[in-house]
Amino acid sequence: MNFDFHLQIGPKATDHDRAFLLTLRKLTMVEHLEKAGLYLSNEEHEFRLNDAYDCCHLIRYADKNIGLLKYREYDNKIEVMQIQIHPGQQNKGFGKMVLNRVLLWSKEKHKNIELSVLKNNPAILLYEKLGFLITGEDKYEFHMQLRH
Numbered sequence: 001m002n003f004d005f006h007l008q009i010g011p012k013a014t015d016h017d018r019a020f021l022l023t024l025r026k027l028t029m030v031e032h033l034e035k036a037g038l039y040l041s042n043e044e045h046e047f048r049l050n051d052a053y054d055c056c057h058l059i060r061y062a063d064k065n066i067g068l069l070k071y072r073e074y075d076n077k078i079e080v081m082q083i084q085i086h087p088g089q090q091n092k093g094f095g096k097m098v099l100n101r102v103l104l105w106s107k108e109k110h111k112n113i114e115l116s117v118l119k120n121n122p123a124i125l126l127y128e129k130l131g132f133l134i135t136g137e138d139k140y141e142f143h144m145q146l147r148h
Contacts, residue, residue: 007060007061007094007098008059008060009057010058010060011057011058012054012057013056013057018049020065021049022049024086025048027086028085028086028087032118033118035120036119036120036140052081055072057069057070059098061089061094065086066085066086066094067084067085067089068082068083069098069102070083076111077112077113077114079114080102080113080114081115083098083099083123085098095126099127099130103130106146107148111148112145112146112148113132113145114144114145115132115144115145116143117141117142118141124142124144132144132145132146
C-alpha cells in the first residue's frame, strides 16, 4: 500500500481541533521537554498551542487526524514550527513523508527551510538524514536549516 497517497496535510486546524491538538502536544512533547528540564503547566501548553494557531495544519491519514504540521511561509524561507505525529502512528514513516512534502514545496519555491528541535529529541536524526544542518543552538534546542 502506498501510504503517501493516503496522507493528507491540511486542512487548517479550527477551534474544533484544539482538544485533539492539546492532547497531541502533551503526548509528543512532555517527555522531551521534561528530559530537557522544562516542566510546563497546562496553561503553558495551551499558550504554546495558541501561538500562531492560524499556521496549524492537521495531518490526516485514512480520514483520521494523526498529527500536526505548524509552519509559516516567508518570502525567502519556510519555518517549520512543529511537526507532531500521534505516538500510535509514529515509526511508520509519516513524519518523513510530511517533511518530504515540505522539502518539495521549498524546492519548487526556491526557499530554505528552518526549524528548531529539542536537543534530546530523536527527530534530529531524521532531520539530519534529510539534509538539515545545525546552524546554531541555545540552551535547549538546535536550530537547523536546509538550503536550496
